[in-house]
Amino acid sequence: MSFCLIDLEILSSWLHQTQLERHENSILRLENDKLRVENMSIREATRNPICTNCGGPAIIGEISLEEQHLRIQNARLKNELDRVCTLAGKFLGHPISSTAISMGPPLPNSSLELGVGNDGFGGVATIPETLHMGPPDFGIGISSPLPVVPPTEVTMNVIPIDRSLERSMYSELALAAMDELVKMAQNGEPLWLRSLEAGREILNYEEYGRIFTPVIGVKPNGFVAEASRATGMGIINSLALVETLMVSNKWAEMFPCMIARTSTTDVISNGIRGTRNGALQLMHAELQVLSPLVPVRDVNFLRFCKQHAEGLWAVVDVSIDTIRETSTLPNCRRLPSGCVVEDMPNGYSKVTWIEHAEYDESVIHHLYRTLINSGMGFGAQRWIATLQRQCECLAILMSSAVPTRNHNAITASGRRSMLKLAQRMTNSFCAGVCVSTANKWNKLCIGNADEDIQIMTRKSVDDPGEPPGIVLSAATSVWLPVSPQRLFDFLHDEHLRSEWDILSNGGPMQEMAHIAKGQDHGNCVSLLRASNSMLILQETCIDETGSLAVYAPVDIPAMHVVMNGGDSTYVALLPSGFAIVPDGSRGPTSNGYPNPRVSGSLLTVAFQILVNSLPTAKLTVESVDTVNHLISCTVLKIKNALNCES
Known part of the structure; x- marks a missing residue:
């Protein structure tokens, strides 16, 4: 979260906007005067109505439809004005009289102009550059200047x-x-x-x-x-x-x-x-x-x-x-x-x-x-x-103190670059799990795929943060009779990774870098190295409502650039990972419906893989079978490792 100080350009824009709003107020007052004149002419006409045919006095029923319409419209506008003034009074904290507005042009320090930039003394209000939020001690609380909010764009016409x-x-x-x-x-x-x-x-x-x-x-x-x-x-x-x-x-x-x-x-x-x-x-x-x-x-x-x-x-x-x-x-x-x-x-x-x-x-x-x-x-x-x-x-990130577990090889700029890359990785993972209009995934309905597995596909062409080609995303959710904490500890432990991750090459992984993101050791960004020297970037987070573990293999030279504070935008990655939530103190019975006697976790497993790097590539049945098999085997390995095969 970042905040920026106000600059002269914003202040100039605000002053210009204030002038526009004051001009619009003048137009509204002119419209009000026009309605008042029309109202007076209607009143005079109704006092001595003249028949247009014979020139004699007219009865009430002979008043023109146009005059009747004007009367109705005038009454409607007055009711609307009273209603708007009441609402404006609630927002501003003090009453605004519609009678005072309709009696004539408001005084320079009227409450109407207070809402559009007048300071109550006939001049433009002076606005401080920043509104301070408290002591600038990032170790105690997050404090930074609040930018002045520029007014919205207004037109020179009366709102319909x-x-x-x-x-x-x-x-x-x-x-x-x-x-x-x-x-x-x-x-x-x-x-x-x-x-x-x-x-x-x-x-x-x-x-x-x-x-x-x-x-x-x-x-x-x-x-x-x-x-x-x-x-x-x-x-x-x-x-x-x-x-x-x-x-x-x-x-x-x-x-x-x-x-x-x-x-x-x-x-x-x-x-x-x-x-x-x-x-x-x-x-x-x-x-x-x-x-x-x-x-x-x-x-x-x-x-x-x-x-x-x-x-x-x-x-x-x-x-x-x-x-x-x-x-x-x-x-x-x-x-x-x-x-x-x-x-x-x-x-x-x-x-x-x-x-x-x-x-x-x-x-x-x-x-x-x-x-x-x-x-x-x-x-x-x-x-x-x-x-x-x-x-x-x-x-923690704004604090000058670096946790002792963090590796000294990572500079402050390197930490920021790694965190930015991890944030992009996690956002991409979330987009591959849920079907939203924010992403470019196309959901597939394929007969040979497991009905409990959602498979989506998209083409990656111009994004420098992804390898080009056809990308498949596969996601599924299952219930496991283990606590969310135990499940997270198992998936988070790099020494147990070989029990479920094919990227581990059959052995434990070594943590090469660690950036703490909270007091709980589970909130961190890590760089892991497999026995085959493959590097894996991982972000994990946990709180009382659930946990997340997202990872992606990364290029070794690219990560050296990132750890030295370089731009992480061009590091290509495709994330996979897990989302864990409590099951609400219920688990499923044999027919899939909740069982109040058993509690456990709901585990979402998702993978994104590149199935073909050619721009003209097409999706094949073999590619779908591969990702379907990968996600099914991963779930089975996790169940076996936690002794919950049934």
């Missing part, structure tokens, strides 16, 4: 009525969602009940229905609800976390294994006075659990940010299904979800995360239904655990 109505509906929905999120974060029992079995908080839906009115309508037929709440301390302050959540690419970088794709599709409000307070934007995201058995959740939602007090912020998401209708029903609806962030004196922040969704359970494989319904798949525990792990990693 239907567009204005849509935006006001977005604002109303965002305010209702924020109110619900804060209450759900603050309330304890009986709204939230502690599960004695799993130690997690469970939503009491009867109490929820008594307190809240649905903000996005009733639950669709066939959908089930999933709700979770988690609280944790993060090595990040509120301003830094808010900025991360409000910028789509930074949000994806903070939660790389959870977000397949995200983008900001519209900015309704950038916030007040160059901060994120009051920022409202429309976003799209594809959320994932790393398994081919769990479809990606495709959601369009509003994200609204509000500062409730000094050092206390909240960011809420809510689906827009009730406002913007689509031709197809989404497989998931996001009810008010998000986080409340409170700064702590030591530079940390206390984060309370709420996840609340309704989704189509029928599209999820039986193996994963308990996990998803418990909130361990897409729920609050996973968001909090990932946030804590990522912040810990950033704090």
